Amino acid sequence: MGNSFLSKAKITAIGTYAPERVLSNFDLEEMVDTSDEWIFSRTGIRERRIAAEGEFTTDLCVAAVQDLMKRYDKTVDDVDLILVATSTPDYAFPSVASQVQARLGIEDAGALDMNAACAGFVYALQMANSAITSGMNKKVLVIGAETLSKITDFNDRTTCILFGDGAGAMLVEYIEERGSFLSVHMTAKGEGGIHLYRTGLSNQMNGQELQNSGYIVQNGREVYKWAVTTVPCGMEKVMEKSGSVLEAVDWFVPHSANLRMIESICERSGFPLEKTLWSLEHFGNTSAASIPLALNKGIVEGKVKAGDRVLLYGFGGGLVQAGILLEWMV
Known part of the structure; x- marks a missing residue:
């Protein structure tokens, strides 16, 4: 590919969201046989955010996009493709992306979930660049979101110390000049x-x-x-x-x-x-x-x-x- 790589896609905004509930290492000490010192020395983690009982991946996605719109004064009503990278969709189907489309009132957009686990957001950004550079799309919403706490066994001290919930979103748009x-x-x-x-x-x-x-x-x-x-x-x-x-x-x-x-x-x-x-x-x-x-x-x-x-x-x-x-x- 070398220097011939062409991109017509520019990242124009970013937004994030994390649930309110904090689960610290000290909280985990009360749940499983572990300690703050043991967790931090081996992982670098001090705390993680945990989605509420009725809070799911779609909710986190929508909140991250709302943060993006507020911070960068952006609108998403003209987005023509929504890509959501997640391993924890609300449902097997319909997709999280389609639920985001409905919740944000985006009238004319494709909607697709992507499952590439922890590489999902980067995969989705690559797909957004390809879709825009090829001329297929003009404005793509890329979201990476997880509610891993809902699929974590909090009796298993080897995994429960690691995972948390959160979401991040980027807006990727067509640019006439060289892209991002x-x-x-x-x-x-x-x-x-x-x-x-x-x-x-x-x-x-x-x-x-x-x-x-x-x-x-x-x-x-x-x-x-x-x-x-x-x-x-x-x-x-x-x-x-x-x-x-x-x-x-x-x-x-x-x-x-x-x-x-x-x-x-x-x-x-x-x-x-x-x-x-x-x-x-x-x-x-x-x-x-x-x-x-x-x-x-x-x-x-x-x-x-x-x-x-x-x-x-x-x-x-x-x-x-x-x-x-x-x-x-x-």
Whole structure:
């Protein structure tokens, strides 16, 4: 792809939302055999947000878009495609995207949910860029949202300490000049799906019986090993396709799975941790929402500025990965 990569899509706004209820490490001490020191030293997480009993992924999506509209004085009534990245839809069908369309009163838009787990938001951004650059769409709403607390076993101390709920949204619009997207990369290793899953209609994978609990099941050690060995290679591929080098990146925004994992990825790739953004300390692992939450935090804190080169990199269940090099233009 190199320098010939063409984008006619520009990110014009960002918004986020997290539920009001806070579940701290100290709260978890009362629920399972763990401690604040143990959790923080191994994950970097101090607290996470938990959706209310009657609050679902669609609600979080709508709130994130409302935040986007308010902050950037944007309207979404003329959006012509809605993409929602989530592993926790309100229903098997209808899609969350179609419910967002109805709730926001968007009259003439396609609506599609995407399931790429923790890489979902980056995958959805790639699809938005493709749809706009191809001329198929002009204005796309991209949302990453999860209510992982509803599929987390709070008796399992290995997973309940990790996951939280949240949402992030971006508006992607057509631009006559060169767009925000400089290069992309995506890949999958489906044989590793056995290490991170939630059962559905089938209770077998690769000939093995699955734990049919309806909750998230994760082999953290295997997922960690896969991520820290393959993500640095993926980062390099994104940069190669842009005709640039990792040293030219101003901010790295990986999926906020675990701070120790992020530290290892930075160490192996040679990218400075001080130029890396994450959202896990106060939100936990929010899967498809973690990258927009982290990027938004960097914007609010005055770190990310117009003209900066930002590398987004998602990775997770599938096992899937997706990276985008952006020029932040907002």
